[in-house]
Amino acid sequence: DAGITQSPRHKVTETGTPVTLRCHQTENHRYMYWYRQDPGHGLRLIHYSYGVKDTDKGEVSDGYSVSRSKTEDFLLTLESATSSQTSVYFCAIRGDNEQFFGPGTRLTVL
């Protein structure tokens, strides 16, 4: 257990509403990541952070923003959710070399 939690674990929302997913870690890791996982696509990087207030875009960043005001928290925001953002979202932290994943958030946008 790498001390990563995600909230909420499940969410159903409507198109056009804002949604924020939270990733919390207890081990003071510098690097944190947000991925989404969809059938036929595997895990794809949305955004990542290399320190407080230091973030960068990943492969599928359109429609998403992130913030990291504290080492332990990395927030992913969908400003206006769309049905194409229905997915399972995983947060991860970097250990010595490997990444450890949180339990995931299943988001459904109707």
Next chain:
Amino acid sequence: GQNIDQPTEMTATEGAIVQINCTYQTSGFNGLFWYQQHAGEAPTFLSYNVLDGLEEKGRFSSFLSRSKGYSYLLLKELQMKDSASYLCAVRDLVVAGTALIFGKGTTLSVSS
């Protein structure tokens, strides 16, 4: 490019050995990783290779050839609980910094 290719599905019998192959193309290779993911769960780390050769860890081994852009995960003495998806991932410092780029995964079904 960062193409990562692995077979979509494989089947095997309990007690057997199975090899899952992964080929990749990267700009700034900095390590290859294998993860296991059971349905409805998060991926869990299995192995890491950055130099050529074989890394053995219990029933699981992983091999890397950087010159060929090739890796495999070898699972021995298969058990029913090994039924899962196996994800190959690379770290490409040029394309994605410290993040990992994943293949689409190989679903392994183990039958008795």
